[in-house]
Amino acid sequence: xxxxxxKVVELVGSSDVSWExxxxxxxxxxxxxxxxxxxxxxxxxxxxxxxxxxxxxxARVSLSFKYEHDK
Amino acid sequence: xxxxxxKVVELVGSSDVSWExxxxxxxxxxxxxxxxxxxxxxxxxxxxxxxxxxxxxxARVSLSFKYEHDK
Amino acid sequence: xxxxxxKVVELVGSSDVSWExxxxxxxxxxxxxxxxxxxxxxxxxxxxxxxxxxxxxxARVSLSFKYEHDK
Amino acid sequence: xxxxxxKVVELVGSSDVSWExxxxxxxxxxxxxxxxxxxxxxxxxxxxxxxxxxxxxxARVSLSFKYEHDK
Amino acid sequence: xxxxxxKVVELVGSSDVSWExxxxxxxxxxxxxxxxxxxxxxxxxxxxxxxxxxxxxxARVSLSFKYEHDK
Amino acid sequence: xxxxxxKVVELVGSSDVSWExxxxxxxxxxxxxxxxxxxxxxxxxxxxxxxxxxxxxxARVSLSFKYEHDK
Amino acid sequence: xxxxxxKVVELVGSSDVSWExxxxxxxxxxxxxxxxxxxxxxxxxxxxxxxxxxxxxxARVSLSFKYEHDK
Amino acid sequence: xxxxxxKVVELVGSSDVSWExxxxxxxxxxxxxxxxxxxxxxxxxxxxxxxxxxxxxxARVSLSFKYEHDK
Amino acid sequence: xxxxxxKVVELVGSSDVSWExxxxxxxxxxxxxxxxxxxxxxxxxxxxxxxxxxxxxxARVSLSFKYEHDK
Amino acid sequence: xxxxxxKVVELVGSSDVSWExxxxxxxxxxxxxxxxxxxxxxxxxxxxxxxxxxxxxxARVSLSFKYEHDK
Amino acid sequence: xxxxxxKVVELVGSSDVSWExxxxxxxxxxxxxxxxxxxxxxxxxxxxxxxxxxxxxxARVSLSFKYEHDK
Amino acid sequence: xxxxxxKVVELVGSSDVSWExxxxxxxxxxxxxxxxxxxxxxxxxxxxxxxxxxxxxxARVSLSFKYEHDK
Numbered sequence: 001x002x003x004x005x006x007k008v009v010e011l012v013g014s015s016d017v018s019w020e021x022x023x024x025x026x027x028x029x030x031x032x033x034x035x036x037x038x039x040x041x042x043x044x045x046x047x048x049x050x051x052x053x054x055x056x057x058x059a060r061v062s063l064s065f066k067y068e069h070d071k
Numbered sequence: 072x073x074x075x076x077x078k079v080v081e082l083v084g085s086s087d088v089s090w091e092x093x094x095x096x097x098x099x100x101x102x103x104x105x106x107x108x109x110x111x112x113x114x115x116x117x118x119x120x121x122x123x124x125x126x127x128x129x130a131r132v133s134l135s136f137k138y139e140h141d142k
Numbered sequence: 143x144x145x146x147x148x149k150v151v152e153l154v155g156s157s158d159v160s161w162e163x164x165x166x167x168x169x170x171x172x173x174x175x176x177x178x179x180x181x182x183x184x185x186x187x188x189x190x191x192x193x194x195x196x197x198x199x200x201a202r203v204s205l206s207f208k209y210e211h212d213k
Numbered sequence: 214x215x216x217x218x219x220k221v222v223e224l225v226g227s228s229d230v231s232w233e234x235x236x237x238x239x240x241x242x243x244x245x246x247x248x249x250x251x252x253x254x255x256x257x258x259x260x261x262x263x264x265x266x267x268x269x270x271x272a273r274v275s276l277s278f279k280y281e282h283d284k
Numbered sequence: 285x286x287x288x289x290x291k292v293v294e295l296v297g298s299s300d301v302s303w304e305x306x307x308x309x310x311x312x313x314x315x316x317x318x319x320x321x322x323x324x325x326x327x328x329x330x331x332x333x334x335x336x337x338x339x340x341x342x343a344r345v346s347l348s349f350k351y352e353h354d355k
Numbered sequence: 356x357x358x359x360x361x362k363v364v365e366l367v368g369s370s371d372v373s374w375e376x377x378x379x380x381x382x383x384x385x386x387x388x389x390x391x392x393x394x395x396x397x398x399x400x401x402x403x404x405x406x407x408x409x410x411x412x413x414a415r416v417s418l419s420f421k422y423e424h425d426k
Numbered sequence: 427x428x429x430x431x432x433k434v435v436e437l438v439g440s441s442d443v444s445w446e447x448x449x450x451x452x453x454x455x456x457x458x459x460x461x462x463x464x465x466x467x468x469x470x471x472x473x474x475x476x477x478x479x480x481x482x483x484x485a486r487v488s489l490s491f492k493y494e495h496d497k
Numbered sequence: 498x499x500x501x502x503x504k505v506v507e508l509v510g511s512s513d514v515s516w517e518x519x520x521x522x523x524x525x526x527x528x529x530x531x532x533x534x535x536x537x538x539x540x541x542x543x544x545x546x547x548x549x550x551x552x553x554x555x556a557r558v559s560l561s562f563k564y565e566h567d568k
Numbered sequence: 569x570x571x572x573x574x575k576v577v578e579l580v581g582s583s584d585v586s587w588e589x590x591x592x593x594x595x596x597x598x599x600x601x602x603x604x605x606x607x608x609x610x611x612x613x614x615x616x617x618x619x620x621x622x623x624x625x626x627a628r629v630s631l632s633f634k635y636e637h638d639k
Numbered sequence: 640x641x642x643x644x645x646k647v648v649e650l651v652g653s654s655d656v657s658w659e660x661x662x663x664x665x666x667x668x669x670x671x672x673x674x675x676x677x678x679x680x681x682x683x684x685x686x687x688x689x690x691x692x693x694x695x696x697x698a699r700v701s702l703s704f705k706y707e708h709d710k
Numbered sequence: 711x712x713x714x715x716x717k718v719v720e721l722v723g724s725s726d727v728s729w730e731x732x733x734x735x736x737x738x739x740x741x742x743x744x745x746x747x748x749x750x751x752x753x754x755x756x757x758x759x760x761x762x763x764x765x766x767x768x769a770r771v772s773l774s775f776k777y778e779h780d781k
Numbered sequence: 782x783x784x785x786x787x788k789v790v791e792l793v794g795s796s797d798v799s800w801e802x803x804x805x806x807x808x809x810x811x812x813x814x815x816x817x818x819x820x821x822x823x824x825x826x827x828x829x830x831x832x833x834x835x836x837x838x839x840a841r842v843s844l845s846f847k848y849e850h851d852k
Binding site for chain 7: 233236251255
C-alpha cells in the first residue's frame with residue numbers, strides 16, 4: 001500500500017432518525033463518485049431543533065479516498 | 072437576524088435506549104421553558120455501567136436560545 | 143477579592159458590521175441585567191451567509207460576573 | 214437514573230490558601246441554591262498576582278445538578 | 285469512596301448496527317474480566333467502509349475500573 | 356432539510372484592512388462557484404508582517420455548501 | 427537510555443484532603459507493582475460532591491514505567 | 498499578496514522509509530495538478546503494522562494553494 | 569532559508585477600537601526591537617469590561633523572528 | 640470484522656537516530672507479546688538533551704491490538 | 711489600560727510540598743526581575759517520582775507582564 | 782531538584798533533510814547560550830514548498846532550561 005496518496009474530505013449528512021443514518025447518508029452519497037473509500041471519522045454531532053423538538057440529526061464526517069491527479 | 076443575542080446552556084440527558092434518545096430528552100425538557108431553540112451541539116457521550124452492563128447512555132448537549140434580559 | 147464566586151455564561155452576539163460589534167452586542171445586552179462583568183473571552187467567530195454574501199458576523203462569548211445565590 | 218436531565222454551570226471560586234479551597238468555595242456557594250450536585254470538574258486553574266506575590270488562587274469549575282423546568 | 289484507586293483502559297468495539305452496539309460490545313467484553321466498571325467515556329466514533337457502504341460502526345471507549353495490584 | 360448532504364471546504368482569505376474583509380473575500384470568491392453556502396466558521400486568524408508592520412490580515416474559514424455528486 | 431521502551435497507564439486516585447494526596451495515592455498504589463516509574467502527568471482534576479459539600483478530590487494521572495514483555 | 502484567496506486540502510501520503518518521504522509523496526503528487534503550493538502542515542503521523550513490524554509510515558498533511566473559481 | 573532558527577514569543581496587545589488595532593499594537597511594539605518578524609498568529613481574543621461596557625479589545629499574539637544567540 | 644474488540648495501549652520508544660526508529664522500537668517490542676497489531680498512532684514527539692546536544696529521539700505511540708479476556 | 715503591551719512567558723516551578731508552592735516558586739522567582747505581573751495561568755501539572763514515591767510537584771505556568779522594548 | 786525554576790522557550794528550526802535535523806538545529810543553536818537544557822517537545826511540524834517540491838522541513842520546539850533572574 002506504500003506510496004499511494006489519499007485525500008480527506010469533510011461532509012455533513014443529516015437524517016430525521018439517527019446519527020448512524022446521517023453519517024451513512026454522507027458516506028453513501030460520496031460513494032457514488034469517490035473510489036476506494038476506507039474510513040470515515042466522526043468530527044462532530046449536532047441536532048437541528050424546530051418548535052422545541054429534534055427535527056434532524058447531523059453528523060460531520062471526514063472521508064479518505066484514493067487521490068486522482070485532477071483533484 | 073442581526074443584533075439579536077442568544078444564550079448557550081449545557082445540559083446532560085440520559086436514556087437506556089440510545090444517545091439519540093438521551094440528547095432528545097435534554098432538548099425536549101429544555102423546550103418546555105426556553106423559546107427559539109435552534110441548534111444543539113453534542114459535547115460528550117458516555118455510558119453508565121452497572122454490574123458489567125450498560126445501564127444508560129448519556130449525552131452532554133450545548134443548546135442555544137434567544138436571550139431574555141432577566142437571564 | 144479572595145473568596146468571592148463568579149459565574150460564567152456563554153452568549154452569541156451578531157452584527158452586520160463586525161465581530162467587535164457582535165461581541166459588544168452580547169456584552170451590553172448582558173450588562174443590563176448582570177452586575178460586575180469583568181472579562182469576556184471569545185470562544186468562536188463565524189458568519190451567516192445569504193445569497194453568497196456575508197449577512198452577519200457572530201461572536202460566541204464567555205462572560206464572567208458576580209454570582210448571586212438565586213442563580 | 215435514566216431519563217433525568219442535568220444542567221451544567223461554570224463557576225470561578227477563589228481563595229488565598231489553595232486551589233482546593235477555591236474550588237470548594239465555588240461548590241459550596243452553589244450548594245446553597247442548587248440541588249443534587251454530583252460532580253465538579255476543574256476546567257482551569259490560575260493565580261492573581263499583586264506586587265510580585267500570589268494574592269489568590271482561582272479554580273474554574275463545571276458543576277452539574279438536577280435541571281428544574283424554570284431553569 | 286476516598287482513597288480507592290481506579291485504572292482507565294481504552295477499548296475499541298465494533299458493530300454493523302449502531303455505535304451504541306459497538307460501545308456496548310466493548311463494555312461487555314471488558315465486563316467479563318474487569319470488576320467494578322463505572323463509567324465509559326466515548327473518545328472517538330468512526331466507520332469502516334467497504335464497496336462504498338458502511339460495513340461497521342466503531343466506538344473508542346475509555347473504561348475505568350477498580351485497580352488491583354498485579355495490574 | 357433532512358437527508359441532504361453538505362460539503363465543508365477550507366479557504367484562506369486576506370485583506371490589508373481587517374479580518375472581516377479577509378473572511379468576506381474568502382466567502383465571496385467561493386460564492387461565485389459554490390451554491391447554497393450557509394455558515395462560515397473561523398478556524399484561525401493571523402497577520403503577515405513586512406518591515407515590522409502588519410502587511411495583511413488573514414482568516415482561515417470553513418465553508419459548508421450543498422454537495423453535488425461530481426464532487 | 428536510548429532504545430528502552432516505556433508504557434503509559436492512566437490511573438484515578440482520590441483523597442478527602444487534596445489533589446496532591448489523590449495523585450500520590452494513585453502513584454504509590456502503582457509503585458507497589460510497577461518498576462522504574464518516572465513522571466506522572468495530571469490529565470484531569472475533579473471533585474465528588476455529597477449533600478452540597480466536597481466529599482473527595484480526584485486526580486486522573488498518566489504514569490510511565492519500564493515496559494516488560496508480558497505486558 | 499493581499500486579497501488573493503487560498504484553498505486548504507488534506508492529503509495522506511505513505512512511505513515504507515520515513516515520515517519525510519510520506520509527506521513528500523503527498524506534496525509532490527498534489528504538485529502535479531495544484532499551482533502555487535506554499536506550506537504543508539502535518540496534522541497526524543501514524544504507522545501501518547503487518548506481522549508485528551512497521552509496514553509503512555503515513556503523514557496526514559494540510560496543503561494550501563491558490564484558489565481557482567471552478568473549485 | 570534552511571538552517572536558520574526562529575524564536576516565537578507571545579504578546580498581548582490592547583486597543584479601545586478593534587482587535588486589529590490591538591494585534592497591530594503588539595506587533596509594532598515588538599517590531600521596534602525584534603528583526604525579521606514574519607507571521608503573527610492570533611491565539612486568543614478577549615475584552616475588558618467596565619461598567620457593563622466594552623473598555624478595550626485584547627489580542628494574544630504569537631510572533632516569530634530570527635533568533636540571535638544571546639537570546 | 641464486526642463485533643471483535645480491540646484494546647489500545649500507549650508506549651514510548653526511543654532511539655538516538657530518528658523518530659521512525661523510536662516508534663519502530665516501541666512497535667516491535669510490543670509485537671513480541673501482542674497479537675494482531677494494526678495501526679500505531681503518534682501522540683507526541685520529543686527529544687532528550689544532554690550537554691546541549693540531542694541525546695535521543697522519543698515517540699509516544701498508541702497501539703491497538705486484539706483484546707483477550709484476561710486483559 | 712488600552713494600548714499597553716504585555717508579554718507572556720512560560721515557567722516551570724517545583725516543590726516537594728504542593729502544586730501551590732510549585733507555582734508560587736515560579737511566580738516569585740520571576741517577580742524579582744519582571745514588573746507588573748498580573749495573572750499566572752496553569753498550563754500543566756505533573757510529578758517527579760523517585761523509588762515509587764512522589765519526589766516533587768511541578769507546575770507549568772504562563773505569566774504576563776508589561777513589555778519593555780529590549781525584550 | 783525541588784525548588785529550582787525552569788523557563789520554556791519556543792524555537793523553530795529548519796533543514797532541507799529531515800525533521801530530526803530541523804529540531805536538532807533549533808536545540809543546538811539554543812544550546813550555545815542556554816544552560817541546562819533538558820527536554821525539547823515538538824509542537825508542530827511543517828514543510829516549505831517551492832515549485833511543487835519540498836524545500837525545507839521545519840520543527841517548532843519547546844525547550845526548557847534553568848531560569849536566571851535577568852531573564
